[in-house]
Amino acid sequence: MASKTPVGFIGLGNMGTPMAKNLLRNGYPVIATDVFPESRKELQDLGAQVFDTPAEVAEKADRILTMLPSSPNVIEVYTGANGILKKVKKGTLLIDSSTIDPAVSREMAVAAEKTGAVFMDAPVSGGVGAASLAKLTFMVGGVKEEYQAAQELLTCMGANVVYCGPVGTGQAAKICNNMLLAIGMIGTAETMNLGIRLGLDPKLLAQILNMSSGRCWSSDSYNPVPGVMEGVPSGNNYQGGFGTTLMAKDLGLAQSTATNTKTPVPLGSLAHQIYRVMCARGYANKDFSSVFQFLREEEGHLPSVESRALPRGSMCM
Template sequence: MEMLHKIAFIGLGNMGHPMCTHLARNGFSVSGYDISPEALSRLKQIGGTPCTSIAEAVHDADYVISMVPTGRHVREVYEGAEGVLKHARPGAMLIDCSTVDIESAKAVNAAAVAANFEMVDAPVSGAQPAAIAGRLIFMIGGTEEGYNRAIPPLKAMGHTFVHIGPAGCGQAMKICNNMMTGMSMVAISEVLTLAERLGLDHQTVYDVVTKGSGNCWALQAYCPVPGPVPTSPSSNDYAPGFSAEMMLKDMRLSQQAAASSSAATALAGAATAFYQMLVAGGHADRDFSIVYKLISGRLSSETLKKDVT
């Protein structure tokens, strides 16, 4: 296969690793950096080049792609003394796929522009299953030129690419999307709990609601009860496709954005409290759909000892 562009990928975790896998499969030369030795080892196994620093990874890359947990991490990756803006080659295209606060996305983009780099925020939807399948949806904030330049590597990892607007708009769209996902999972968990107590079978509820007006992604593709969707985390003891801790982070981002824009989001606030209870109860690393077990009473109150205020 003809070698395409050189990619430096920063952040090789549950999302970053499968994204790198698809880049490598599509002919890109992938170098990567992560603080985890295990993550670097996995990169080598798929034909990538593990690096000992961000500087080493990015020095000759055509594209720098990042997938890290928070806005603080994004700012450190790009603006830090050993970061991308000081060590990437001139003309490299910068793509941040993390989900972070809008203010951090705008600040990093402004720093990139000041350093003569083109940058977009390009958070994703679909969670780990879509990353593994190469079917991610990218919500892209930045200039039209940045959007067009970002598309070639994104095509290796996803199937839908939407230019949302200027810098920060990709993050705004992602926050709204995940707010809906978090609320939907709580809502369908309440529905399934009520249905069970009314004597209805989970499979029957799934079959009917997915064909009716109550259908939603949280039920159809990510059903929180084991059985109806064999590929959903609930059918694998809630092994994380997207952890409760990460959903809590995103729901908090939604509440931060709502507060800053004077938007009323009472339902999202209530949903946020459920994910806070999960994390406080020791379930941070399990899939966020385990909120069903909390709502249905299947998680013992003994696991919820910590202060959740």
Template structure:
């Protein structure tokens, strides 16, 4: 995700300094015109804006607040944009620490997946001050087609967790429906044509169908490679579960989706796209 986002910034003639533990990711961006840094502190020291895209709560905490982290190195008044998906409380905590260091922070998680990152059509869900949102908007527009202001710090994360929980639930439902249809002898493409022009239509069926061969450019037709991994979906559902417990919000389907994706991982699908739930329901490892 971050690599594609960075390439879109380069295409819009932004000057980038990049860092990643994945050396090949850095090499690809250097070949595209970026400068590289040897660590997070070096990357943060001379730039006007920092954009992070990281896997989990702890990664974000370590990169921002750890020894030689972003907060220790960035210049005063630099804008920090975190596009990771984390617990809203993590964003709120980092924003509070950033403010003490005279730094600005917004949470800006994304929706749309690998293809949208590549095409520059991501949706950004932003939490922070109106001033910082306005300042960041042109940067985010270089990577996305829809930039939505969600409210105070953490509200971008709240929107993302709710969206991903719904996505997981709808993907499981889509996979169940298509598996049942085929068990009954119905052609999957016929069912897709009906569902996508009827009341069952949803993103999981229409634009990201989990059945191989229905859509050519989605992970299900590429052996479930690429896309949004089951491990990341389980992580996001875990964050939603924690938020629901903290706020005492009942999420029976969200909780079940979390358990299903954890089970999928235990059955060896951890490196596959989350639409592989279709194969899991069919009983294929």
């Protein structure tokens, strides 16, 4: 075990910290950094060596993982004044697990190549729990020759590692999945709401959908209607889970890639707008299944009020 070469880790947030811990658990010396000193301290206490900047990490490790919130952070950490590429050694393997625009991944790969390093994108699916239990799914894009080396590290942190193709295709797979997820979730919320309005019992309706062609992950594994399933955010006032603001961010990425490739994505685009409006209306930090709540009638604004109001409306357009 002692002979394992050190692994760099940059970005010690809610996801990065448990991922780095799993590397330590697997016997890898970890050389880490983060913008927050308290995050660095936490990992240092567990045995990692910590530094102030990505450049310093790059001097010490020839395999480096990054886990960052968005494209600008990735650009800064790789190509900034104290970025990885300022000090990276030839032949270093750089693996970015952030969810970002595939075009940025490709830019980073080009920039890395100029320094003699190799860049791969490997965004994850699964939350904090999966990160702690090393049950993440990694979708990996990059040159095939380096995939095995990446896989060796990623299997310490995840249960599934899938090779997707050239650089950027890991991001593409992630973005595609989340776009379809958002569409399925909003669709399930609308459908359950309509069925309830039409007199169906929500549990029964979910059962019928799940044995029919309406079945999807949001209906059978993450149902957005309170009371239909246990152990999902809809049963807990939409706390925890995957925040609306994060879904809106991923849909923004999907929209950008669609716009750049001139690909029509009408439902994905509308899903993006709906999550965007939800962020503006106070749902930013609720789980993304709260779209069910967003679409429901508020108390005090029941249809009967409306119909009574009609004959006395003050204006016809």
